[in-house]
Amino acid sequence: MRPVQGTLDELGTPLADVEFVVVDLETTGGSAADCGITEVGAVRVRGGQVLGEFQTLVHPGEPIPPFIQLLTGITDGMVASAPPIESVLPAFLEFARGAVLVAHNAPFDIGFLKAAAARCGHPWPGFAVVDTVHLARQVVTHDEVPNRKLGTLARLFGAAVTPDHRALHDAQATVDVLHALLERVGSLGVHSLEELMTYTARVSAAQRRKRWLAEGLPHAPGVYVFRGARDEVLYVGTSRDLRTRVRTYFTASEHRTRMGEMVGLAERVDPVVCETALEAQVRELRLIAEHKPRYNRRSRHPERAPWIKLTDEPYPRLSVVASVRDDGATYLGPFHGRRTAELAVDALHEVFALRQCTRRMGRRGGGGACALAGMGRCSAPCVTAADDATRADGEERYAAVVHRARRAMSGDCRELTGRLQERIGQLSGDERFEQAATVRDRLLTVVRAAARTQRLGSLAGCPEIVAARRRDLDAGGGWELVLVRHGRFAGTSVAPRGADPWPYVDALRATGEVVQPPLLPAPSATAEEAELVLRWLEQDGTRLVVVEGEWSCPLHGAGGERWRLEPVERSLRQGVVGFDEPGVRGGGWRRGGQARATG
Template sequence: MHVDDARRVTTEQFASPPSLGENAGSPYVQGTLDELGTPLSEVAFVVVDLETTGGNPSDAHITEIGAVKVRGGEVIEEFHTLVDPQVPVPPFIRLLTGITDEMLLGAPRIDQVLPSFLEFARGAVLVAHNAPFDIGFLRAATRRCGLPWPSPAVVDTVVLSRRLVTREEVPNHKLATLARFFGTEVEPDHRALHDARATVDVLHGLLARAGGSGPLAARTLEELDLLASRVHPTQRRKRHLGEGLPSRPGVYMFTGLRGKVLYVGTSTDIRRRVRSYFTASEQRSRMTEMLQAAEHVVPIVCETRLEAQVRELRLIAEHDPPYNRRSKRPSSKAWVKVTAEPFPRLSIVTSVKDDGAAYCGPFPRRQSAVDAIAAVHEVIPLRQCTTRLARISAAASACLLAEIGRCGAPCRGQQSVAEYAPLAERATALVGGLDRSAVETLHARMKTLSAEERYEEAGTVRERAAALVDGLSRAQRLAPLAAAPEIVAARRRDVGGWEVVTIRHGRLAGTTLTPPGADPMPFISAMRATAEVVEPRPAPNPATHPEETEILHRWLIEDGVRLVDLVGTWSCPVAGAEGAPTLRPDDRGDRLARRRL
């Protein structure tokens, strides 16, 4: 047969297999479609087969392309052409396919054929038996022709058959074997169009098997991708946990035996997010371990993303799930305290008390608090001993810091309360956001060390100063919200109406959505009347987990958020740490310091 150009053959010219959804007695019947995802009956598949001059696309070329486009079990269109490979056909290939050099004389070259095929397959899912072979040749051909590869979704019927057809049913998963098993209308014979037609019937037979129930069921393109992917057996076995969940924003909890909460997450679409845990994209070993213990998924629908974030944080704090890494035990973070005593010092504590002391933090790790204290000691020579100086003894031995001039030795009476007070006041002003000269001094010291090429020392100063600024900034953000009895704020929604929240002493106390076009004030009044009653805690600690207040602060300063009402005050200090200079040495010094460390 000689083909001068690519031929497109319509449905009327060839018999079509039965529809997946119209004939209940057909072996191609598709089961009930999933309400989400892309139903398989609506997916256009282009089943393609190639004949080539060899097995490696780097040194072999395409000699024939056959493709069949199907949707809903019906053949829509076919594509077939011989291709002049510009090289002789090896004897083995001539014997296998029957394609000879004489048949290819006058056939179009691949650069003439490929654009037509790519247009034929545009927007469809490519299907092939042993897809890496055919797709590999198509990708190599597009590269040689200078064309972009469209990166379509690909289904490999070899992989599907290994999932759905057992060894007891077939000895292997070759196309000829599966064609006999499924009783295809066309027998594969190593000619591209014939093999593509046979693969269509094999595909429909496999989809009919996948249309049932159980862990291997696939009624949507997404589920078919899951079935064909390399997922852990536990993921496949626990897929049912993702069924019946709402496609709404909110929080989800994986629970185990006796309702123990294993993992808490949040998403704008609970159903889609939970289902992703059972796909090949989820490769975290701890999540696979979690799924092994999971028995249920509990959804908690939230009206807004902000509410979902806060609920997630509170649930993690309440249940301490073993598979959550972030936000665990948020109430046990470290704070740095300027003690309230005649000779104040810096101390690391895990709670804030109403004791007249000044606090900054919380810090994400205790080591960060240690670094912040070291940064303060760099520029303010506070005493570093841990004892309360109730009694002064001139006989006491001086410590090393006193000997090198880094401490005034108040323990020996060499420094009075009045002489020590300016140091304590500087530390208190630094924590309260009234004076950031100490941070500026650290920045200048870092620059000097870097200029002197003392990069390791400059790096140490930078790390300590960065920890200090981080803790100071957080405290100066939290303190105003913690002190404010009530903040009511609103943001317009894309669909109309407003998202409104009530924040009391840094805690989310209430939230509501107002309908589009309605007067929001009655809804706001009702929300405030029913909002949670919140008792304040000693500032800067808010009446909730500090991370929750940080979430609320980020929401409040987003573009489009408006203050509706404010009881009390909400402000940030002008001389606060947020305005501190960038704590970064020159790039060369930074690179050298990292290399040496």
């Protein structure tokens, strides 16, 4: 490993310069919401030296339970004339001002102090907190001690004071335990407060030694690319602050085992600084799709997203295909996987009696009626087409079915959703709850897919959109400008605060990426990129500056049905059963063995 001279910012605050206030409380019970504090003890230390001590009994406002009196030795008589917490808390907060709080099992003690502050109307200062129990779990093994109780650790480290459930004594013992633990983590390379606050044994020494990979990265939004020894891309991520984010890969903030493995292989981190957060998100997606890094789990294969196709032939049928083609067919998608596409196909077949056989059929059909025709699930064009006397009538009836299916896929989906909800109600009424749940899943899958198709297709049909959003003053203010062409992110710019934004709009349009028209309804970008762009455009506060083409959604399209159905589905997942809320047709079904509810 090459030696690196770190900056003062990277070194952090040396532990020898940090003032710690080690605190311990005695209470009337274990719940901060229901129990009171009977004693506060604290010790302020820096660099191994005691700077001051704080100790007082506290009137808890309630009787002390007998077993607590036996445990702590603090009786009702001892606290009868003690000050209430309303008087003690301001004095303690003044004693601890500017320090880092330390406690053994910190969530207990700090939780009581925060609850007391809330009851007294004091704002909690937001102290940094170190928990010696957590720290001990990282550096003290079971070979040394059977547990990490304060008494056990005090004996292990030879504390000068024996803890006895009195606040000041326990705080004094915790001081010695803290210093012993700091010695141990110091030998592992933890020398600053920042390193201590993020320390965990799950971060290997080798991983920590690679902190130099973050050296020189800017505090700016963008994309970071971890590369290995052969310059291969290991991982791609995005952040509003590149240096701060990359540093977390060498600390306790990163818990993923695979990321620790990735950092062990990394030899450098390349930054890609971006003007806006949206640009960073788009570049991340494109880099992942291009390099397919093995440590990225999402977005690596956008080309595998399937579509549903209603074919353009004499007797059209539904099929799952890999992409959109210029063949006159109607498409629905893209889907996240083949299984979800098949669920949507099942939903369409549930409502529309389209043929499901895969053989080619001419105008004269061919073959005999199948079992689906006998069940009314197929209009059997193969039979009617074979008969000269009924061919014209059969063609007309089947064309009507195809027209209804196409309308549901690309425009008005009320028939589709209405029929499926009626089916759910019938199945629920017959107590066939599992089948009702299956139809529900099909309904939601096809509605989501149709909504996605209509949203993406409309955006993809616009040759150019320029939109603007005001930037936060913390980021410098001004306007964030985004150029979108056929659903693809084509450029971005920032008009500074106080400047006329129109020259920046004109420059962005002149220099943006040239994007070729796609085969609708697919956008010119991946579906995930187009979804990112759509979410940005649909945020409150976004202003449309230029729109070439028509950006709209059908009046009775799937977007409205999705908006109506998804809140109900979420309530079902949380235990509220039945599609029987006001305005939702149909009945319900049982989940998890619970009784159904129907309207």
